[in-house]
Amino acid sequence: MPEAKIAPSILAGDFANLEAECKRMMKCGSDWLHIDIMDGHFVPNLTIGAPVVTCIRGKLPKGESFFDCHMMVSDPERWVDDFAKAGGDLYCFHYEATTEHEALIDKIHAAGMRAGCAIKPKTPAAVVFDLVPKLDMVLVMTVEPGFGGQKFMKDCMPKVEELRSKFPDLDIEVDGGLSMDTIDIAADAGANVIVAGTGVFKAKDPKEAIAALRAAVNKRQLK
Numbered sequence: 001m002p003e004a005k006i007a008p009s010i011l012a013g014d015f016a017n018l019e020a021e022c023k024r025m026m027k028c029g030s031d032w033l034h035i036d037i038m039d040g041h042f043v044p045n046l047t048i049g050a051p052v053v054t055c056i057r058g059k060l061p062k063g064e065s066f067f068d069c070h071m072m073v074s075d076p077e078r079w080v081d082d083f084a085k086a087g088g089d090l091y092c093f094h095y096e097a098t099t100e101h102e103a104l105i106d107k108i109h110a111a112g113m114r115a116g117c118a119i120k121p122k123t124p125a126a127v128v129f130d131l132v133p134k135l136d137m138v139l140v141m142t143v144e145p146g147f148g149g150q151k152f153m154k155d156c157m158p159k160v161e162e163l164r165s166k167f168p169d170l171d172i173e174v175d176g177g178l179s180m181d182t183i184d185i186a187a188d189a190g191a192n193v194i195v196a197g198t199g200v201f202k203a204k205d206p207k208e209a210i211a212a213l214r215a216a217v218n219k220r221q222l223k
């Protein structure tokens, strides 16, 4: 299983102070920054677009901070070049948002980013099996995408188990409701990239929370 990566979701941060919030998470030991892009169409919520990501990238140099862009958008092909220019490192589109998966992955790679594919809770893991050889990551959503602060859906774990047993070296990300209460279930299933918004930003000590999430994934790797 690849190494643990903890990716705080800045959706749970203070959007009026994004630079400070991102730097705070990096100082607290986060590996990646998870950036939730919502278009009000693919999901019933609106967040930020490439201009905001460009501004954050201006304050956090590439190479020192990894931007994991979760594209909850219809027509994900449309934004690839903008997010590459904005300084995105990983462009994770939703399987449900396109029919041209392979072409999109090629486009993301050609733009210089890693490619991820996310699946919603009701989408079976098998839809991505044939894409995995081309992908850098699969994201198994553990809530319906659209909002932070929702309850972790444990019944998505068989999909993580299925993916981990077929693809031991794949980065498998989980996102939604991850905290110290739920991390062991996700880590035992085989997830190694952990997105946590509320669980980190609202923790009494975010540094401790990040370290504890990482320790839970590492503990599973030793089993």
Ligand SMILES: O=C(CO)[C@@H](O)[C@H](O)COP(=O)(O)O
Binding pocket: 009, 011, 012, 034, 036, 070, 143, 144, 145, 146, 147, 148, 149, 150, 175, 176, 177, 178, 195, 196, 197, 198, 199
């Ligand atoms: O993509 C999403 C929601 O659609 C997530 O990234 C959430 O923003 C995670 O927030 P918490 O559930 O950890 O508060």
